[in-house]
Amino acid sequence: PGTTRPHLAGEPELRGELARHLGRLRGVSATPSGVLVVGGFAQALTLLCAVLPALGITELAVEDPCHPGQRRFVRDNGVRVVPVPVDDEGIDVDALGATSARAVLVTPAHQFPTGSVLSAGRRDALVRWARSVDGWIVEDDYDGGLWYDGRSPGPLALQRLAPERVVYAGTASKVLDPGLRLGWLAAPDELLHRLLHVRARHDLGTEAFTQLALAELLRSGLFDRHLRRLSQRCAVRRRALEEAVRIHLPGATVRGPAAGLHASVRLPEGTDEAALVAGALRRGVLVRGGTAFGAARTRAEPALVVGHAHLPRTGIAEAFHAIGAGFSRPGPGSGRR
Numbered sequence: 382p383g384t385t386r387p388h389l390a391g392e393p394e395l396r397g398e399l400a401r402h403l404g405r406l407r408g409v410s411a412t413p414s415g416v417l418v419v420g421g422f423a424q425a426l427t428l429l430c431a432v433l434p435a436l437g438i439t440e441l442a443v444e445d446p447c448h449p450g451q452r453r454f455v456r457d458n459g460v461r462v463v464p465v466p467v468d469d470e471g472i473d474v475d476a477l478g479a480t481s482a483r484a485v486l487v488t489p490a491h492q493f494p495t496g497s498v499l500s501a502g503r504r505d506a507l508v509r510w511a512r513s514v515d516g517w518i519v520e521d522d523y524d525g526g527l528w529y530d531g532r533s534p535g536p537l538a539l540q541r542l543a544p545e546r547v548v549y550a551g552t553a554s555k556v557l558d559p560g561l562r563l564g565w566l567a568a569p570d571e572l573l574h575r576l577l578h579v580r581a582r583h584d585l586g587t588e589a590f591t592q593l594a595l596a597e598l599l600r601s602g603l604f605d606r607h608l609r610r611l612s613q614r615c616a617v618r619r620r621a622l623e624e625a626v627r628i629h630l631p632g633a634t635v636r637g638p639a640a641g642l643h644a645s646v647r648l649p650e651g652t653d654e655a656a657l658v659a660g661a662l663r664r665g666v667l668v669r670g671g672t673a674f675g676a677a678r679t680r681a682e683p684a685l686v687v688g689h690a691h692l693p694r695t696g697i698a699e700a701f702h703a704i705g706a707g708f709s710r711p712g713p714g715s716g717r718r
């Protein structure tokens with residue numbers, strides 16, 4: 382890049398490579414000029430929260446449960462948060478339709494944190510909803526097609542069903558490194574223009590060397606190779622996790638497909654989630670209970686959310702040994718609160 386400033390929308394080399402890569406890997410429908418490079422999903426969300434009010438939108442529906450930091454982030458950026466429940470098919474679109482929200486933030490490929498995949502029927506319904514309210518869908522594809530579930534092919538991006546209604550957002554945080562602060566958006570022209578306008582008031586673009594390095598990784602095929610290797614490593618960890626759950630948490634099940642860097646574990650009904658989490662922490666293992674992710678912080682269904690990004694296979698077995706030391710399978714009749 383020499384001594385010039387980065388391009389506000391991103392380096393042309395990277396926008397071109399991303400348009401190709403996202404089209405091929407995720408089915409995203411975008412031209413290079415429809416791609417905007419940002420400082421991670423966090424910046425994408427900041428920019429969107431600044432643009433939505435200009436479109437007459439002051440509320441953003443979010444999945445419940447979701448990343449608690451995102452709820453806070455949206456609220457702190459001046460947009461009202463409307464939680465909408467999630468089940469094994471992803472977000473409940475009927476419940477969304479009953480709210481007054483005209484924009485929604487979803488994780489369709491691999492819901493965070495439950496791991497559910499937005500079903501084909503719900504995808505169609507979500508697009509119909511967006512059209513009927515003249516609204517927007519923000520697709521947070523945070524784990525970037527990291528899919529190693531041999532039983533099924535990974536789902537493609539929701540954006541391809543309605544590129545005129547969906548803002549697709551990706552990040553390098555899971556598949557490369559969160560320290561890079563690198564992310565990307567694909568958005569319809571009018572919205573992209575508004576996002577750029579807001580961005581010009583925030584910063585003067587994303588650091589250029591990192592962008593060019595990612596462009597080269599994509600161009601050379603090294604990124605594909607990295608994804609394949611990462612998937613293989615994750616598949617080994619997932620198998621270890623499933624085995625550890627079987628041994629140390631009898632009656633619990635790992636939810637959702639083998640994808641991403643975390644797994645959600647559904648605990649048997651009647652399990653004291655808070656006690657299990659506190660006991661694990663006393664034994665030196667930090668694990669979150671499902672309650673930590675719910676909007677109301679009350680959940681009928683006990684669960685654990687386990688990040689396995691930094692754990693070797695043996696670390697997973699050790700961690701579950703420590704978690705399971707505080708677990709006794711609830712007897713029949715120990716129902717919900």
Ligand SMILES: Cc1ncc(COP(=O)(O)O)c(C=O)c1O
Nearest residue numbers: 421422423448493523552554564
């Ligand atoms: C649901 C979800 N979306 C997005 C991100 C990534 O955000 P960023 O790109 O700002 O690091 C994360 C965390 O890494 C996440 O858990």
